[in-house]
Amino acid sequence: MRKPYAITLDVGSSLANLTGSWRTQRPVYVDRLPPCNATCAAGEDIQQWLFHAEEGNYETAWRSLVRDNPLAAIMGRVCYHPCEGACNRGQLDESVGINAVERFLGDEANRYGWEFEPVTAESGKRVLVIGSGPAGLSAAYHLRRLGNAVVILEAETSSGGMMRYGIPQYRLPRITIDQDVQRILAMGVELRLDHRVDDIEQTMRDGNFDACFLGVGSQLGKRAYIPAGDARRITDAVTVLHRMAGDEKPMLGRRVVVYGGGNTAVDVARTARRLGAEDSIIVYRRTRDRMPAHRDEVREAIEEGVKLKWLSTIAAADDELITVEKMELDEKGFPQPTGELETMEADALVLALGQDVDLELLSKLPDLNIVHGAVAVDGAQMTSREGVFAGGDMIGGERTVTAAVGHGKKAARAIDAYLRGVAFKQKPKHQMATYDLLNTWYYADAPKTVRPKLDIIRRQSTFDEVIGSLDEATALYEARRCMSCGNCFECDTCYGVCPDNAVIKLGPGKRFEFNYDYCKGCGLCVAECPCGAIRMEREPN
Amino acid sequence: MRTSHVKFYQTGTFTVGNRLLSEDDRSVQSTLERTNSLNSGHRACQGCGEALGARYAIDAAMRATDNQLIAANATGCLEVFSTPYPETSWQIPWIHSLFGNTAAVATGVAAALRVKGRNDTRVVAQGGDGGTTDIGFGCLSGMFERNDDVLYICYDNEAYMNTGVQRSSATPPTARTATSPAKGPEPGNVFGQGKNVPMIAMAHEIPYVATASVADVRDLEAKVTRAMSIRGARYIHILVPCPLGWGSEPQHTVRLARLATESGLFPVFEAEHGEITDRRLIRRKVPVEEYLSLQKRFAHLFKPELKMDVIARLQAVADRNIRRFGLMNGGDD
Structure with missing residues (x-):
């Protein structure tokens, strides 16, 4: 090439200058564990399904959700959503309404009849599931997805376990249970109702089962010794709620006293109001803030006219009078009796003091390890009997629908590993995406959507569902409030703010890559990433 | 600003891109097709605000002119770090x-382009604050008063960084530079000096004047695009933090630009024919200390003892800007 006067070199590109050699630290893309996922007892990847919902791809979002939890519509109603309590957005304005979006997705699935993916490869193994509550259904679903033949044996005449026989209709309409269960059966899971199992090992031998999952729940209402003149007036919460499923509703009377402070106590008190009780009173030995019942449930109960009597125990129940002893909290927060007594009129006393596992069912497995009235399991959900796994209320712990679903999933994966003769390993958890890792400048202000509630009059007299659903627009809005903590949501900020064009955009859904030939390690991408999905690491030598 | 009407509750339009926006509404910097007018391999420092601002501005100008652009x-720094002989980082005629x-x-x-009848090819001039507000000021004023068809972009890092951080007429009061040391009764650059070139440009009543920063790429792109839709003399003044000269961490470049605008120290506005037509409202107001304390050039305001009286004078500068440009009047984000 002929060069102009005084020019001796050809024009070169700065691309020859690999500025990456300046670097002492390098940015690395990471996935961190969002607090919602970390707290979800069902092990849902909430951030991921919200990511799809944000785009309006509700079916993709639902399919992402049901990879972990097949009972979306149920979960969107009965889960006490600890995810929302942990949500980082709660520190910015208000937490994301995860539970409401989950319900929307579950209802969309039922409305449009979305089915689970067909099972692609059969394993040739047969697994017995005892109990069709949330633990059993979850285990059956995940086992079937992994190609196993599954038979569920259910003692009751309908499926659902405590979801049907424990949770009142105003929280969970029965059609929702039917729809979510039917979808699992459509995968080829066999459900046999009215089939009580007395001898687990015999049943396994008879049916050629290779493994068994127990999810029979805890159905015996705990009794407390209360001196009583007329025991007919005393009943327990499990019995009351179970009878609500039948044709003959329980007769509780005009004044109902419920003894206990958990969610079941609140369920019974609210049910009693709907059955016509003028007074429905919860007696609890500690204070409202120490009640194990969920705050929202207590608030809704009070709205419906349920009364609460704190710092009280029931000393005696005679005819139509109940004797209550006042308590006071000691410095450790434990209630101590004061000796002060008062009486109150009551037509019925319902004990809601917790539930025990019916160990009679397990009597033919005499060497089964039972600890504190619950079946003991190892890290793979296996009981002390090889090949017999357990989950749900019967193994103790949190005793919620959500926890049961999580047990079922974990057990299913462990059973599958057991049947294939490999060790059960859980994936290691990512580092937590804490609030301080976020750059919240980038999130626009957006208050939480409030779900509609049923009129108070209808809440006091009917069993119609109390909490309404979000419509499409509000569900989309709510999904978009997610900050995607710790997981790239392709906002292009790293791609934009790099002064050295050292971020390579790979296209929709494929995220980004660093070009370490030119990255000088300034850390702007790390500082500006809204969701904390980039980490700075020391340069390897 | 005019492109932020689309509201997304996840990120608003604050992030560089947004996968939920339609293709037409996305920023130039978020696209795979951006020209990277200033290419990789340039020798700017880590976290250079000027390299970032120049790519933002020229990529936007390239899109606005269908890649028919000469610069x-x-x-200054921009020239030195991008074109050490014989290599260049520029992917445009330069x-x-x-x-x-x-x-x-x-x-x-x-x-020359006019004479050759090439009206579709457009021209930008660019320089730092030294080359613009001091040394090139006479030529710039001439370009303005003749209303020549050029967009002049000033990348303002508030001192002569290329030659070793000497004070310019854009250096803010109290800032320490090599020629305004943090010594004596009034350490750093003194109050009451310097000039406001955007306002001087407005006094020429040229068709378009705007300020912007590297903290808001959508706003910056909108202004460059607007400028390229107009013929005649146009001026855009972009605040570009300089880790070397400001004594700041390289990862704080965008944050510092954001704090400068959110504190009111750097007002972001637009003007046409000498009249202000729009301004970028402060979203989360911060006291000036938040901006100052991240920079070693202001360290003498905090150590050995806190000089609240001096900080209060700087806060008064910010408050005056807020009042003068209406940076907090109504509206939400």
Whole structure:
């Protein structure tokens, strides 16, 4: 090439200058564990399904959700959503309404009849599931997805376990249970109702089962010794709620006293109001803030006219009078009796003091390890009997629908590993995406959507569902409030703010890559990433 | 600003991109097709605000002109780090002028294009604050008063960084530079000096004047795009933090630009024919200390003892800007 006067070199590109050699630290893309996922007892990847919902791809979002939890519509109603309590957005304005979006997705699935993916490869193994509550259904679903033949044996005449026989209709309409269960059966899971199992090992031998999952729940209402003149007036919460499923509703009377402070106590008190009780009173030995019942449930109960009597125990129940002893909290927060007594009129006393596992069912497995009235399991959900796994209320712990679903999933994966003769390993958890890792400048202000509630009059007299659903627009809005903590949501900020064009955009859904030939390690991408999905690491030598 | 009407509750339009926006509404910097006018391998420091601002501005100008763009570049950091002989980082026709005459060179390029009948090819001139507000000021004023068809972009990092951080007429009061040391009764640059070139440009009543920063790429792109839709003399003044000269961490470049605008120290506005037409409202107001304390050039305000009286004077500068440009009047984000 002929060069102009005084020019001796050809024009070169700065691309020859690999500025990456300046670097002492390098940015690395990471996935961190969002607090919602970390707290979800069902092990849902909430951030991921919200990511799809944000785009309006509700079916993709639902399919992402049901990879972990097949009972979306149920979960969107009965889960006490600890995810929302942990949500980082709660520190910015208000937490994301995860539970409401989950319900929307579950209802969309039922409305449009979305089915689970067909099972692609059969394993040739047969697994017995005892109990069709949330633990059993979850285990059956995940086992079937992994190609196993599954038979569920259910003692009751309908499926659902405590979801049907424990949770009142105003929280969970029965059609929702039917729809979510039917979808699992459509995968080829066999459900046999009215089939009580007395001898687990015999049943396994008879049916050629290779493994068994127990999810029979805890159905015996705990009794407390209360001196009583007329025991007919005393009943327990499990019995009351179970009878609500039948044709003959329980007769509780005009004044109902419920003894206990958990969610079941609140369920019974609210049910009693709907059955016509003028007074429905919860007696609890500690204070409202120490009640194990969920705050929202207590608030809704009070709205419906349920009364609460704190710092009280029931000393005696005679005819139509109940004797209550006042308590006071000691410095450790434990209630101590004061000796002060008062009486109150009551037509019925319902004990809601917790539930025990019916160990009679397990009597033919005499060497089964039972600890504190619950079946003991190892890290793979296996009981002390090889090949017999357990989950749900019967193994103790949190005793919620959500926890049961999580047990079922974990057990299913462990059973599958057991049947294939490999060790059960859980994936290691990512580092937590804490609030301080976020750059919240980038999130626009957006208050939480409030779900509609049923009129108070209808809440006091009917069993119609109390909490309404979000419509499409509000569900989309709510999904978009997610900050995607710790997981790239392709906002292009790293791609934009790099002064050295050292971020390579790979296209929709494929995220980004660093070009370490030119990255000088300034850390702007790390500082500006809204969701904390980039980490700075020391340069390897 | 005019492009932020689409509201997404996840990120608003604050992030560079947004996968939920339609293709047409996305920023240039978020696209795979952006020209990367200033290519990788340039020798700017880690976290250079000027390299970032220049790519934002020129990529937007390239899109607005369908890639028919010529740039004249004053001497300064931008020129030095992008074109050590014989290599270049520029992926556009680019000419290096003297320190002080880039406005005149750009005017000449525009005149030549006019003579050749190439009206579709547009011209930008660019320089730092030294080349613009001090050395090239005469040529710049001439370009303005003749209303030459050039967009002049000033990348303002508030001192002569290329030659070792000497004070310029854009250096803010109290800032320490090599020529305004943090010594004596009034340490750092003194109050009451310097000039406001955006306001001087407005006094020429040219068709378009705007300020912007590297903290808001959508706003910056909108202004460049608007400028390229107009013929005649146009001026955009972009605040570009300089980790070296400001004594700040390289990862704080965008954050510092954000704090400068959110505190009110750097007002972001637009003007046409000498009248202010729009301003970027402060979203989360911060006291000036938040901005100052991240920079070593202001360290003498905090150590050995906190000089609240001096900080209060700087806060008064910010408050005056807020009042003068209406940076907090109503509206939400």
